[in-house]
Amino acid sequence: MGLREEYRNSDYALFDVLSDMGQLTYGDLDQLIVETDEFDMVLSHLKNFNLEKYLYSEAGGHEALRKAVDRLDADYDLILVDSPPNLGPLSDGALIASENVLFPSHPNTIARDSLEILFDEIETIEEKFDQYDIKTMGAVLNEVPSQGNVAREVEEWFSETFGREYVFSVPERDVVEHAIEYRTSIFQYDPEEAGYPWDADAQEDVIASYNRIANYVEEFL
Structure with missing residues (x-):
């Protein structure tokens, strides 16, 4: 997003x-x-x-993010929490704060085990904090190659698990890395100015994928 200076120079953090x-x-x-x-x-x-180590040992640490979000003065239509890829107090806190989860994954065989672990974690959280009902909205398969039997098999498994209409695919395209290099989002990325004019069609494909996800989230919530 081009916020490198803000990231490096920020005095405060979630910690x-x-x-x-x-x-x-x-x-x-x-x-x-x-x-x-x-x-x-x-x-x-x-x-x-x-922060992870602190929240793990602190009483009520798993609910800290929810408490902070509940006190926000700003009025947002949606709040998206991008939690770490590992399970722990930060990811548990994200689940409790949002009570909705859209599972992102690469289309590989490891994803199946990761998803089963996530389901177990959600069940554990709901048993420990019975006031929360965490809904699994679906899955996003990221960097899906145009060819490959493993990716197809994993995509089919996800469709059987969630339902085909709740599994979204983002194609593997160099344009995503080029947008990061350009320090902007895929929506604001300018292929001509960045020096990759051939990215235009791929950019449209990726944007269309993200828009399908965004439309679904808005309808779900």
Whole structure:
């Protein structure tokens, strides 16, 4: 998103809001928000590596993010939480805060085991915190190659697990890496200006995939 300077120079992070060791409180999440033309963001931060360990040992740590989000003054249509790929207090906190999960995965065989572990974790959370009902919205298969038997088999397995209409595919295209290199989103990326004019068709394909996901999320919620 081109926010490298904001990421490097930010004084505060979620660690400061969600832990007693930080300099902010649950009510200060607004101070971390960075506004962009497309959407607002709370950036990741090196401090957050320490947050996982803190929340694991802190009573009520798994509910810290939800408490902070509940105190937000800003009025948003949607809040998307991009949690770490590993299970732990941060990802558990994201599940509790949102109560909805869209499972992102690469189309490989490891994804099946990861999904089963996630289902077990959701069940554990619901048993421990009976006031939460976490809904599994579906899955997004990312970087799906145009050819390959393994990817096709995994996609079919996901369709059988979630239902075909709840599994979304994002094609594997160099344009995504080029947009990151260009330091912008795929929507704002300009292939001509970036020096990759041949990216135009691939950009349309990826944008169409993201729009299908966005439309589904809006309808679901």
